Amino acid sequence: MKPGNDFILAPAPPGEAFPLLGSLEEQFVFLLHFATRAPSTHNTQPWKFRVSMDGVEVFADYTRRMPVADPGGREMLMSIGAAVMNLRVAAAHFGYLCDVVYNHSGSSEEPLASVRLTPGVVQSPEALHLASLFGCITRRHTNRHPFLLSRIPSEVLERVSGLAEGTEVIVVSSTEGNRNGRIAEVVSRGDEQLMGDANYRRNISAWLHAHASSHVDGLPAQAFGFDGKLVMIAPWAGRVIDIGKIRAAHDKNLCLEAPGLIALCSDDGVPQYVAVGELLERMLLVLTGEGLHTSYFNLPIQVPALRMQLQQILGAAAPVQLLLRVGYSLSEPVQTARRPLEDVLLRA
Ligand SMILES: Cc1cc2nc3c(=O)[nH]c(=O)nc-3n(C[C@H](O)[C@H](O)[C@H](O)COP(=O)(O)O)c2cc1C
Structure with missing residues (x-):
């Protein structure tokens, strides 16, 4: 697909349109508006980009x-994988051939991914599929509200699981009440253990904001279910009050009532985390296109014994990396801010 009228109709960042007459660098910077819409753990946006010719x-x-919630950088690397997927999708939409070379040394000095972009090339079926997801980038949001009980068509879950084909990631979906009940138990134990830990709460509260509008990263307290006046004290409350039991009961219910759960599983390692993040975002965009909403239950995955239990319940051949809740919702998810591009661009 070459740049044509199509992209003029596409959702561009407010006040901006694709710089058709700009330099290649300017066009690549434009694509980053979409890369940075990716989900990231606690909206930390742990990425930097260097643009070249x-x-x-x-x-x-x-x-x-x-440092406490993600000491090994597992969720950070998955977040970067999600941003790479958005970059692939935006590149395909605007007519670039996209070739990604990974560097898995784990060094902060070296790029994790080098994305070579070539304009005006005939696109493969794979690129056309990615391009078709473009409109979902700005519509995708994490939705932590309870979902409707309506069932998810099995065809959709099969299609989403099929996206893992050819990757190192295994996707297991579950709509079975009995199994989801056992998963809900593990989720609640993870919440109780970690949210009951003052160090853990201190780490995540640093990314929780009462006044979301004055922040370009982190999470608005409303996204975590704080309402009314409670929003004002949320960051403080999160730090000092043991909310383990409350959070556990809340998430257990959400998990029990979820029409579907999806787990992404893979071996541990830098390349695998990036691959899981890429697949995660591709799945989320497809689900968004189907009118579905998603949120995460990742605390049990951060506790080794609970992670193993999850893997056993799911019958997965590799450790669980992400656990998602999927369903339909009439409630609008709270939107999260993003840092301006100047903050994430490295000068060449
Ligand atoms: C690797 C990863 C792990 C996440 N873990 C959780 C989680 O455990 N609980 C949660 O509520 N949200 C989780 N999120 C969602 C982020 O909080 C969310 O993506 C971020 O706040 C940006 O909001 P958005 O997804 O609506 O754009 C996770 C996202 C990623 C990419």
Whole structure:
């Protein structure tokens, strides 16, 4: 697909249109508006980009890693994978051939991914599929509200699981009440253990904001279910009050009532985390296109014994990396801010 009228109709960042007459670098920078719409753990946006004539280099920003909740950078690397997928989708939509070379040394000095972008090339079926997801980038949001009980068509779940074909990631979906009940138990134990830990709460509260409008990263307290006046004290409350039991009961219910759960599983390692993040975002965009909403239950995955239990319940051949809740919702998810591009661009 070559740049044509199509992209003029596409959702561009407010007040901006694709710089058709701009330099290649300007066009690549424009694509980054969409890369940065990716989900990231606690909206830390742990990425940096360097733009050149050839394309974009994607770096991990280790200063944004969560030292207690994500000491190994597992969720940080998955977040970067999600941003790479959005970059692929936007590139395909605007008519670029996109070739990604990964560097898995884990060094913060080297790019995790070098994305070579070539304009005006005939697109493969794979690129056409990615391009078709473009409109979903700005519509996708994490939705932590309870979902409707309506069932998810099995065809949709099969299609989403099929996206893992040819990757190192295994996707297991579950709509079975009995199994989801056992998963809900593990989710609630993870919440109780971690949210009952003051160090853990201190780490995540640093990314929770009462006044979301004055922040370009982190999570508005409303996104975590704080309402009315409670919003004002949420960051403080999260730090000092043991909310383990409350959170556990809340998430257990959400998990029990979820029409579907989806787990992404893979071995541990830098390449696998990036691959899981890419697949995650592709799945989320497809689900968004189907009118479905998603949120995460990741605390049990951060506790080794609970992670193993989850893997056993799911019958997965590899450790669980992400656990998602999927369903339909009439409630609008709270939207999260993004840093301006100047903050994430490295000068060449
Ligand atoms: C790797 C990863 C892990 C996440 N874990 C959780 C989680 O455990 N609980 C949660 O509520 N949201 C989780 N999220 C969602 C982020 O909080 C969310 O993506 C971020 O706040 C940006 O909001 P948005 O997804 O609506 O754009 C996770 C996202 C990613 C990419």
